[in-house]
Amino acid sequence: MWTYHNPVAVHAGPDSLRQLPALLHGRSCVLVTFAEAHELGLVERVRALLGDALHGVISDVAPNPDVQWLAPLYDRLHREHADADCLVALGGGSAIDTAKALLCATPSGRFDELLAALEQGLPLPAGRHKALIAVPTTAGTGSEVTPWATIWDQAGGRKHSLHQPWTWPEAAIIDAELMQSLPAGVTLASGLDALSHALEAIWNVHRNPVSTALAVAAARRTIDTLPRLLRDLSSLPLRAGMAQAALLAGLAFSNTKTALAHSLSYDMTLHHGLVHGIACSFSLPQVMELALGQDAATDAALLSIFDADQPGQAVHRLREFLHALGVATDPAHYGVGPEAWRAMLHSALQGPRGRNFIGQAALA
Ligand SMILES: [Fe+2]
Incomplete structure (x- = not known):
């Protein structure tokens, strides 16, 4: 139910x-x-x-x-x-x-x-x-x-x-x-926040068929629109496309809340000064790797976003998408070494948003 x-x-x-x-x-x-x-x-x-x-x-x-x-x-x-x-x-x-x-x-x-x-x-x-x-x-x-x-x-x-x-x-x-004069940096960070909301609604213990359908549509549209918008910031149709993607992602996570990537982001913002949109998205490939294999329907939703046949292919495409936008996905790039990152991951899994993550029970 x-x-x-x-x-x-x-x-x-x-x-x-x-x-x-x-x-x-x-x-x-x-x-x-x-x-x-x-x-x-x-x-x-x-x-x-x-x-x-x-x-x-x-x-x-x-x-x-x-x-x-x-x-x-x-x-x-x-x-x-x-x-x-x-x-x-x-x-x-x-x-x-x-x-x-x-x-x-x-x-x-x-x-x-x-x-x-x-x-x-x-x-x-x-x-x-x-x-x-x-x-x-x-x-x-x-x-x-x-x-x-x-x-x-x-x-x-x-x-x-x-x-x-x-x-x-x-x-x-x-x-x-109203979004047409947004500079590139804010356009990128807010667009990636939308992508994070969509993916976090999918690998979420509170997911339902409506939130997942909204999230898949939001993620696909973000992946298609955001790179084109960043090359043509004054395009109103692309602005409208991205506004709709962000709205769909918002409607999706309005019923699930966010999960592990957002749980990780709060420390990155408080202690490493990262803007929210980058803080909650640079870890998405790693979080997706942890999410895949937990639930067949969730795997299918995630693979469909990236037109992928294999989990590894979906993770690779997400990582490449972020790299192409100039977003590093290695925590070390933001000053967090492997050991500190492992500790952050452990504590993020215990937080309220971390407990929404479908892999939480297996990983915590
Ligand atoms: Fe967010």
């Missing part, structure tokens, strides 16, 4: 940003976005679309939402815009994840309360949470169709996973035109 569930209303296609006023249904909102959104004219576009419904703009979101800067942001939002009904998150995974933290209500209106509950694993306080409309400007995060947010505590050397029934976005707008 299995269930597939995703409550996010997806609105996609050319100029779909125009759907924003209708999706607010007369409610007020605050825009949560990244600093460059001003220069790119995105804040003005949203302002022109929403008029008086837009009560405020928070544009100091930085990569990897960290408790240190989230706390003053949260306190300011809940002091100045307590009555705003919605947050519109416009940006990559960091903007959307930030909005998921900001939308949670606490009785005091202070972030400390939210953080204490996260740190102690206690239920988050009930209250009047704000609704979320997510508008991704990168193709990769999938955060627009999942309820999860990663909240970092760099100073404490750890991260928290935020996941509540109210952190699902109400709606997602997928407008590839």
Whole structure:
């Protein structure tokens, strides 16, 4: 028996940003976005679309939402815009994840309360949470169709996973035109994040036939589209193709969560400074090698992505795909020697995401 569930209303296609006023249904909102959104004219576009419904703009979101800067942001939002009904998150995974933290209500209106509950694993306080409309400007995060947010505590050397029934976005707008000015580095990293979400949904103990079908389609499309997009960054059809691949991957892992490659990635980001998309993808060939042979249907799904007859061929093609994009797959390239890598692998298998990996029981 299995269930597939995703409550996010997806609105996609050319100029779909125009759907924003209708999706607010007369409610007020605050825009949560990244600093460059001003220069790119995105804040003005949203302002022109929403008029008086837009009560405020928070544009100091930085990569990897960290408790240190989230706390003053949260306190300011809940002091100045307590009555705003919605947050519109416009940006990559960091903007959307930030909005998921900001939308949670606490009785005091202070972030400390939210953080204490996260740190102690206690239920988050009930209250009047704000609704979320997510508008991704990168193709990769999938955060627009999942309820999860990663909240970092760099100073404490750890991260928290935020996941509540109210952190699902109400709606997602997928407008590839918003992604057209993304530089090559971010295009590559976010595209590989999407590939990682797809593969991690397949070698996952929570997989189901729908998540696997979505993931296979997402991975095939990423492998076909991403290299071509990197050679032609201004192509709108290729941007739209990659946006769709990332969306399918997001819909797949929204029901499975991620697995071993993401579990490994958190240390690589915290201690080796790797951006998320590279941190969660450079190990994919090795993780796939560990996944193959655990389950016949999973093997078939993985082989079909790479048009491979043999497991070794699929692993080889994945490794070659990454190398052709300039991504090294040897941990030593990132400063992690063989012994340290073995220890990282061992500890990653014990983490919550590692336990989602289908080979976990055999390897841990
Ligand atoms: Fe990811």
